[in-house]
Amino acid sequence: METATLDQIDIRILRELQNNARLTNQELSERVGLSPSPCLRRLRRLETEGIIRDYTATLDEEKLGLSVAIFMSVKLERQVDSALSTFEAEVRKHPQVVDCWLMTGENDYLLRILARDLKEYEAFLTGVFTKIPGIASIQSSVSLRRVKASQPRVA
DSSP states (O other), X not given: OOOOOXXXXXXXXXXXXXXXXXXXXXXXXXXXXXXXXXXHHHHHHHHHTTSSOOOOOOOOTTTTTOOEEEEEEEXXXXXXXHHHHHHHHXXXXXXXXXXXXXXXXXXXXXXXXXXXXXXXXXXXXHHTGGGSTTEEEEEEEEOSOOOXXXXXXXX
């Protein structure tokens, strides 16, 4: 994958949108020092090139009642393409799993799971997750609190 070439105006556009993706093009253009038309062209290019993937609302997990974050490390019985594909397809089915990463090292996957409480997590773990074929071991760690959450840095 090729890394995008961004100039200082592109970087300012990205930073402004990370702070507030609801800016109008007029507001954005004023903040980055461009007239509206060139600003919109740059914005569309950043979208077309996939640098801006989408626009979303950041939700407060605790206010939604999802106050327990669990980090789960999963080791598969076999690390062959079919086993990886099967596991990944299963993980995508469950909204409790909010992040899933294929890893190097001792475990194959690292997942972040959100639950209302430990009882809900236990039901998910024993009633759903342990029934996914091909899992050799699962290790869970319950988060005490989030120390930092941020968007990716822009150059």
